[in-house]
Amino acid sequence: MAAVSLRLLSFLCCLFVIIISQASAQTCDNSRGNYTINSTYHNNLNTLLSTFSSHTDIYYGFYNFSYGQDPDKVYAIGLCRGDQNQNQCLKCLNESRVSLADKCPNQKEAIDWRGECMLRYSNRSIFGLMENNPKVLVVRLENVTGSLDEFTEVLGNLMRNLSSTAASGDSRLKYATGSMPTSNFQITYGFTECTPDLSLQECTQCLGEAIADIPVYFNGKTGGNVLKPSCRIRFDPYSF
Secondary structure, three states, rough: OEEEEEOOOOOOOOEEEEEEEOEEEEEEEEEEEEEHHHOOOHHHHHHHHHHHHOOOOOOOOEEEEOOOOOOOOOEEEEEEOOOOOOOHHHHHHHHHHHHHHHHOEEEEEEEEEEEEEEEEEOOOOOOOOOOOOOOOEEEOEEOOOOOHHHHHHHHHHHHHHHHHHHHOOOOOOOEEEEEEEEEHOOOOEEEEEEEOOOHHHOOOOOHHHHHHHHHHHHHHHHHOOOOOOOOOEEEEEOOO
């Protein structure tokens, strides 16, 4: 894919960002307040994110911890794609940590999405909340060949099936991947994932709304991602 990365300066509730990228995307929320370098909040943030690797008992790719005392308490969530092992997961999260320090150097709330993981932190509790915004769309430029109606129907069935499987996961993993033959003998691959602190109903809703974006923003395209704080979906003509 051609790569054009966009970064938001603030989280806007109803704003959709369309990017063409497979690298990473960040949003930095100025509305939640800023911190200064070496402040208590900054030190708490660094301490919290650096402790992820010390939790060797966590092998399923979901980290949700807090550190410090109000008003400088920090909450963080790290979520890796369900097929990542512990070393791959921590490597991705550390890369996200470095990227956020560069792209969002003083925002108290920020989020970084990558192909293999997501990292977000805030000065408010973000655990167990189903949040749809900010939302980033990643659009593959390649057009569908063959019957678009057939492709759309098969893709919808695939993503709904994967959504159901992911939502039924437990408090450690809500993730599903699969593939189906679509139009013109093309194989389409997909995955769905929620943060495991969501309920079955919340995960189903989050993924369902992401899937509903496909015909709106990805109509006629062979691949795309919908990235949200609480869930994500991806479909692609190539295995990933």
